[in-house]
Amino acid sequence: MRFWPQSIRLQMLAGLLLLETLSIGLFAGLLIHQETRRIEGNSRERLVYEATTLALQSKEALLEDRPAWMGLCVRTAGDAPSVALARVTDASGKVLYLSKGDANQAKLEPEEIAEIPLLKRDEVKVFSLRGGRLESASPIFVGINLRGFAWIQYNQRWAQEQLSAIRSDTLIFGIIWVVASAILVFLMSRAISRPLAVLHRGTRALMTAPQGNRSFPLPVVVKNEFGDLIQAFNRMVASIEEQRSGLNDTLSLLDSMLANAPIGLVFFDRRCRIVRVNDVFARMTERPLSRHLGRTLGELLPQPLAQKMDEIVKRVIATENPVHDVELGGPYEKDKWPSTWLVNAYPVRTKPNQVRWIGVIVIDTSERKRSEEALRKTEKLAATGRLAASIAHEINNPLEAIINLLFLLRNYCTLDSEALNYVNLADREVRRMSEITQQTLRYYRQATLPARTTLGELLDSILTLYGGRMHSLGIQLERKYDPEINLFCFAGEVRQVLANLVGNAIDATKRGGRLIVSARRAWDWDEPRREGVRFTVADTGIGMEEGVRERLFEAFFTTKGATGTGLGLWVSHEIILKHHATVRVRSRTAINGRKSGTVFMMFFPDNVQPIEQVPEETRLEA
Numbered sequence: 001m002r003f004w005p006q007s008i009r010l011q012m013l014a015g016l017l018l019l020e021t022l023s024i025g026l027f028a029g030l031l032i033h034q035e036t037r038r039i040e041g042n043s044r045e046r047l048v049y050e051a052t053t054l055a056l057q058s059k060e061a062l063l064e065d066r067p068a069w070m071g072l073c074v075r076t077a078g079d080a081p082s083v084a085l086a087r088v089t090d091a092s093g094k095v096l097y098l099s100k101g102d103a104n105q106a107k108l109e110p111e112e113i114a115e116i117p118l119l120k121r122d123e124v125k126v127f128s129l130r131g132g133r134l135e136s137a138s139p140i141f142v143g144i145n146l147r148g149f150a151w152i153q154y155n156q157r158w159a160q161e162q163l164s165a166i167r168s169d170t171l172i173f174g175i176i177w178v179v180a181s182a183i184l185v186f187l188m189s190r191a192i193s194r195p196l197a198v199l200h201r202g203t204r205a206l207m208t209a210p211q212g213n214r215s216f217p218l219p220v221v222v223k224n225e226f227g228d229l230i231q232a233f234n235r236m237v238a239s240i241e242e243q244r245s246g247l248n249d250t251l252s253l254l255d256s257m258l259a260n261a262p263i264g265l266v267f268f269d270r271r272c273r274i275v276r277v278n279d280v281f282a283r284m285t286e287r288p289l290s291r292h293l294g295r296t297l298g299e300l301l302p303q304p305l306a307q308k309m310d311e312i313v314k315r316v317i318a319t320e321n322p323v324h325d326v327e328l329g330g331p332y333e334k335d336k337w338p339s340t341w342l343v344n345a346y347p348v349r350t351k352p353n354q355v356r357w358i359g360v361i362v363i364d365t366s367e368r369k370r371s372e373e374a375l376r377k378t379e380k381l382a383a384t385g386r387l388a389a390s391i392a393h394e395i396n397n398p399l400e401a402i403i404n405l406l407f408l409l410r411n412y413c414t415l416d417s418e419a420l421n422y423v424n425l426a427d428r429e430v431r432r433m434s435e436i437t438q439q440t441l442r443y444y445r446q447a448t449l450p451a452r453t454t455l456g457e458l459l460d461s462i463l464t465l466y467g468g469r470m471h472s473l474g475i476q477l478e479r480k481y482d483p484e485i486n487l488f489c490f491a492g493e494v495r496q497v498l499a500n501l502v503g504n505a506i507d508a509t510k511r512g513g514r515l516i517v518s519a520r521r522a523w524d525w526d527e528p529r530r531e532g533v534r535f536t537v538a539d540t541g542i543g544m545e546e547g548v549r550e551r552l553f554e555a556f557f558t559t560k561g562a563t564g565t566g567l568g569l570w571v572s573h574e575i576i577l578k579h580h581a582t583v584r585v586r587s588r589t590a591i592n593g594r595k596s597g598t599v600f601m602m603f604f605p606d607n608v609q610p611i612e613q614v615p616e617e618t619r620l621e622a
Contacts, residue, residue: 024174047136264362392437456483480518508541
């Protein structure tokens with residue numbers, strides 16, 4: 001019970017108080033019930049007596065023809081504490097004499113008038129009126145003539161006062177009885193609570209300091225059954241200490257092996273709850289040791305990994321045979337790499353035919369997997385580089401031919417201004433293609449020296465190139481840049497970055513969407529004194545999930561399926577880092593009715609000093 005006291009002394013006291021209260025309440029109820037019946041019986045007898053007396057006195061007053069004496073008898077009867085009202089009426093029911101008030105204005109009630117025909121000679125009748133009032137009536141005969149009736153109403157307040165007196169006496173008796181019993185129980189409970197308090201202190205000392213014996217043996221404070229219990233407790237503690245001393249060396253060896261083993265060790269009971277782990281496994285789950293005991297794997301590990309390990313443990317419990325070299329993979333939250341564990345499980349028997357625990361050995365092979373994955377990616381990049389170099393070498397020859405043909409077409413053919421503009425545009429794009437092939441051949445080696453570049457012409461050429469696609473898709477283009485804005489950079493590489501972002505934005509934007517391309521003079525977000533140019537490419541496309549944004553600049557990662565290579569943004573990011581630039585990405589998908597879209601913001605410093613190679617650290621906020 002929530003409000004029930006915890007100590008034995010208070011429990012005994014509360015129980016006694018409750019028992020005494022119930023007993024006294026029952027006794028008081030029975031007593032009051034009996035007294036009520038007794039008072040009611042006495043009231044009826046008193047009403048009969050009072051009505052008979054008043055009738056006789058009235059008869060004598062009539063015989064002696066003394067009406068004043070009859071009025072005195074009525075008033076005298078009304079002065080009795082048990083009488084509320086006394087009256088004398090004639091045979092028709094008219095009030096002649098009244099103990100209180102004016103007799104001329106008093107009338108009998110309908111219930112009283114209904115009783116008149118029922119009254120007989122030498123008979124007193126007691127009946128009830130409205131409100132539970134009792135009244136008695138007796139006929140007054142002089143000889144054979146009915147001269148009137150004597151009426152006596154009972155005083156209910158007098159009966160209530162008697163009952164109140166009984167209740168008060170019962171309450172006082174109950175309080176005295178409960179207080180006396182509580183004092184007696186309080187004194188007697190000390191004989192029980194003292195030895196129990198000693199045992200309680202000893203138990204707490206054994207729990208808090210199981211290795212120490214300063215609190216033992218416990219003092220024997222009484223010479224009864226509780227004293228024998230304290231002595232038995234002392235003997236039990238001494239026996240436990242002897243057994244513990246024999247196991248300390250073995251436990252020290254096992255604890256040392258468990259703590260210093262370079263592998264994760266965890267032990268389960270038959271309900272698949274953890275009973276012991278070592279530090280290595282705790283580091284694998286990234287939770288403190290104290291949070292493992294008594295828990296299941298589902299409370300510590302991600303569900304897919306926890307479910308697979310739980311199946312291994314249950315298999316050992318069912319078959320009682322070990323399970324070897326099961327490779328499990330799960331999310332590795334620290335650096336987002338996939339974590340791989342090699343798991344071995346075996347039964348632990350305390351008896352020849354009883355498996356009590358299941359031991360699990362966990363080896364984290366994530367580093368090895370990562371090394372293998374890195375090696376595979378390196379090989380893939382090397383193969384891609386060799387393939388790209390081979391393709392670039394083969395493309396160079398037809399590009400030179402196209403450049404020469406465009407030169408002849410521009411200088412030796414008669415073309416109008418619009419056609420000549422297209423020829424110049426084709427010449428610039430072919431030369432940019434040539435620069436890209438040179439970059440592919442040399443990777444990070446610079447194809448040309450950086451120079452002051454007019455960004456208006458650069459952006460116009462890119463947007464003109466993609467103008468046909470945007471027109472066919474109905475994409476609204478917004479240009480927000482000064483045509484004369486310039487930047488000291490590798491023009492071909494910056495063009496490659498911007499072309500890649502614009503192309504991706506067009507791919508992500510649905511029909512009728514918007515594309516915003518802007519460039520303006522600005523200062524660095526992190527170094528306000530460093531001036532440069534901030535590029536913004538924003539679209540109203542489908543947006544990117546958080547997992548896509550985290551892997552945005554990873555090589556070979558693509559969301560375009562078979563049509564994507566996963567190298568565009570990776571190469572663009574390398575170019576951004578090469579220019580000591582920074583990039584920020586903001587994107588959201590259409591969830592809960594909100595608008596979707598993606599914004600790429602790049603800051604390129606306008607630095608005339610030589611641009612170094614790609615730095616080791618990446619300045620990326622996605």
